[in-house]
Amino acid sequence: QKEVEQDPGPLSVPEGAIVSLNCTYSNSAFQYFMWYRQYSRKGPELLMYTYSSGNKEDGRFTAQVDKSSKYISLFIRDSQPSDSATYLCAMSDGAAGNKLTFGGGTRVLVKP
C-alpha cells in the first residue's frame, strides 16, 4: 500500500463548478501538506502550503487538513478551463530537509 493515496480520475466538471480533490495518507508523522498543479509535460507549480490541521484559503483555492483522519482536501471554486491539469498532493514530516512524498495525481478537466 502506498503512503499517499490519490484517486487518478479523470474528474470532469463544467466551468464554474467547484472542484473537490482529496488524498489519504498512512504516515502519522506527516506535518506539512502541499498541493501542486501540473500541466502536461511541465514541472509542478506550488498552489497551497499548510502546516498541521485546519483550513487555508488563497483566492479560489481552499486547502483542508484533518490529521486525525489522515485526510487532506483541495477545493477550487469557480473553476475555469485553465484549471484543467493534474493536481498532486504532497506531504513531509518536517524533519531536516523537506523530502516530499507525493500522491499519484488526479487529472482534472474543466469543460467550457
Place this chain on the structure above:
Amino acid sequence: DAGVTQSPTHLIKTRGQQVTLRCSPKSGHDTVSWYQQALGQGPQFIFQYYEEEERQRGNFPDRFSGHQFPNYSSELNVNALLLGDSALYLCASSSSGTGEYFGPGTRLTVT
C-alpha cells in the same frame, strides 16, 4: 525573480551511457532536491543537497549521484543508464519555512 531553472530540456541517451542534469535554485533558496517522475505517476524523491552535502536520500541505486556547488546550483548524474531511467527529472529548491518550488524538468529518454 527567476524561478528554478533546469538544463537541458530534453535529452536522448543510449543504454549504458552516463548523463548529467543541471539545476539553478530560486533566488534565496539554499536547498536543492531531485525527483524522478515516470509518466502518469507522482514524483519520487531521489536526494536532497544542503550546504554542499547530501542530506537525505530516497530509494535509488548508487548509479544516481549528485553535487551541490557553493552558489547552491546542483547537478544530478546517472551512470550506466537503463531503459527504466526514462522519465521527467525534476529539480526543486526551498529554504527554511518554504514549500518546494519545482523547475520545468528535464525529459530523459533512454533508448
